[in-house]
Amino acid sequence: xxxxxxxxxxxxxxxxxxxxxxxxxxxxxxxxxxxxxxxxxxxxxxxxxxxxxxxxxxxxxxxxxxxxxxxxxxxxxxxxxxxxxxxxxxxxxxxxxxxxxxxxxxxxxxxxxxxxxxxxxxxxxxxxxxxxxxxxxxxxxxxxxxxxxxxxxxxxxxxxxxxxxxxxxxxxxxxxxxxxxxxxxxxxxxxxxxxxxxxxxxxxxxxxxxxxxxxxxxxxxxxxxxxxxxxxxxxxxxxxxxxxxxxxx
Amino acid sequence: xxxxxxxxxxxxxxxxxxxxxxxxxxxxxxxxxxxxxxxxxxxxxxxxxxxxxxxxxxxxxxxxxxxxxxxxxxxxxxxxxxxxxxxxxxxxxxxxxxxxxxxxxxxxxxxxxxxxxxxxxxxxxxxxxxxxxxxxxxxxxxxxxxxxxxxxxxxxxxxxxxxxxxxxxxxxxxxxxxxxxxxxxxxxxxxxxxxxxxxxxxxxxxxxxxxxx
Numbered sequence: 001x002x003x004x005x006x007x008x009x010x011x012x013x014x015x016x017x018x019x020x021x022x023x024x025x026x027x028x029x030x031x032x033x034x035x036x037x038x039x040x041x042x043x044x045x046x047x048x049x050x051x052x053x054x055x056x057x058x059x060x061x062x063x064x065x066x067x068x069x070x071x072x073x074x075x076x077x078x079x080x081x082x083x084x085x086x087x088x089x090x091x092x093x094x095x096x097x098x099x100x101x102x103x104x105x106x107x108x109x110x111x112x113x114x115x116x117x118x119x120x121x122x123x124x125x126x127x128x129x130x131x132x133x134x135x136x137x138x139x140x141x142x143x144x145x146x147x148x149x150x151x152x153x154x155x156x157x158x159x160x161x162x163x164x165x166x167x168x169x170x171x172x173x174x175x176x177x178x179x180x181x182x183x184x185x186x187x188x189x190x191x192x193x194x195x196x197x198x199x200x201x202x203x204x205x206x207x208x209x210x211x212x213x214x215x216x217x218x219x220x221x222x223x224x225x226x227x228x229x230x231x232x233x234x235x236x237x238x239x240x241x242x243x244x245x246x247x248x249x
Numbered sequence: 250x251x252x253x254x255x256x257x258x259x260x261x262x263x264x265x266x267x268x269x270x271x272x273x274x275x276x277x278x279x280x281x282x283x284x285x286x287x288x289x290x291x292x293x294x295x296x297x298x299x300x301x302x303x304x305x306x307x308x309x310x311x312x313x314x315x316x317x318x319x320x321x322x323x324x325x326x327x328x329x330x331x332x333x334x335x336x337x338x339x340x341x342x343x344x345x346x347x348x349x350x351x352x353x354x355x356x357x358x359x360x361x362x363x364x365x366x367x368x369x370x371x372x373x374x375x376x377x378x379x380x381x382x383x384x385x386x387x388x389x390x391x392x393x394x395x396x397x398x399x400x401x402x403x404x405x406x407x408x409x410x411x412x413x414x415x416x417x418x419x420x421x422x423x424x425x426x427x428x429x430x431x432x433x434x435x436x437x438x439x440x441x442x443x444x445x446x447x448x449x450x451x452x453x454x455x456x457x458x459x460x461x462x
Contacts, residue, residue: 232326244322244323
């Protein structure tokens with residue numbers, strides 16, 4: 001079933017057309033990777049999917065993005081959208097507060113009260129983000145004392161705490177060492193059971209390893225969108241082939 | 250861009266062409282040994298078999314190095330994985346030419362029984378040559394032709410088998426030579442199968458589709 005559908009989407013930063021006629025269907029509980037050179041529009045599209053571009057001055061969007069059939073720009077309240085579509089950024093960005101409060105922040109914002117209920121959410125989120133065992137004895141300590149890889153998993157746990165349906169990840173491992181990267185990759189594959197995941201990555205092996213579908217972006221366009229295995233073994237477009245084989249430019 | 254990788258891929262091509270021409274040469278020598286009962290040519294076939302084995306290991310090691318260092322995808326991955334499969338078939342071609350040579354050195358085969366088998370050997374050698382050419386030129390049509398031509402070699406094998414059965418039924422004393430010829434024919438038939446496999450991997454490296462699997 002289609003979870004997110006992008007139709008005829010154009011995005012302008014003032015006069016500059018950053019995304020051109022994007023059409024992508026993302027199925028429920030699928031991992032989709034966005035790849036392409038810097039400045040090709042992949043992060044821009046990712047941000048469009050939970051309206052992170054709303055505050056960017058001069059940003060104008062035409063076309064449609066629907067979540068479960070509802071237009072996220074017309075038929076949905078933005079806080080509800082962001083609860084349903086969570087985001088994890090390139091650089092781990094824990095709040096300067098305890099591990100517990102980092103995770104509790106979202107649920108509290110959405111009106112969850114009561115220690116027992118919050119405790120449950122926090123344990124579940126940290127377990128789902130595969131970091132519970134490492135932090136369960138230091139929940140009241142500052143999140144800033146965690147390693148980079150742990151901070152990133154904490155940020156994933158924070159995103160999961162509001163029980164989203166879609167998780168957007170913008171180069172979530174580019175600042176991490178190979179061991180932490182591998183943990184996050186395992187985690188992403190594990191999370192697929194419950195979430196639809198869209199990941200922007202510069203690491204093509206990562207896209208090949210973890211995603212079901214891959215979209216190759218170039219100059220604001222989706223050149224090719226296909227099953228990952230197909231795209232990396234037999235790309236249909238020469239530009240995709242040139243990019244993934246490292247002969248682009 | 251990716252200069253070192255492109256150099257490695259060029260080297261792979263050169264090595265494969267070399268291994269292919271060793272296979273062609275060794276079949277030609279095996280035919281020569283068979284038709285002229287030339288023991289020296291037979292010895293040469295057996296020597297070449299060792300060289301082909303060495304070449305296989307060399308190419309295999311180059312492919313593994315590229316997989317490790319370059320993490321190839323798309324056409325690069327298809328080219329390297331096809332090469333890894335093709336060299337196994339080429340190595341078997343070398344073995345089977347050596348098996349033919351070995352029979353030639355010990356058997357007593359008279360030339361008058363050999364006209365069909367020489368034609369069969371030539372048809373087989375053509376398949377090997379064309380399968381390598383198809384790889385070098387990335388020629389899909391030629392690869393497909395090789396796959397179709399396997400039927401010609403198979404038909405020769407069946408024809409030779411029937412003739413040998415008749416020969417034995419007429420004169421039991423020819424039995425041993427007939428069986429030696431049958432084995433040689435079987436080795437050529439197998440060489441034809443390996444050439445077909447090579448052609449199928451050429452097809453895969455071009456189209457991403459492998460018909461044999």
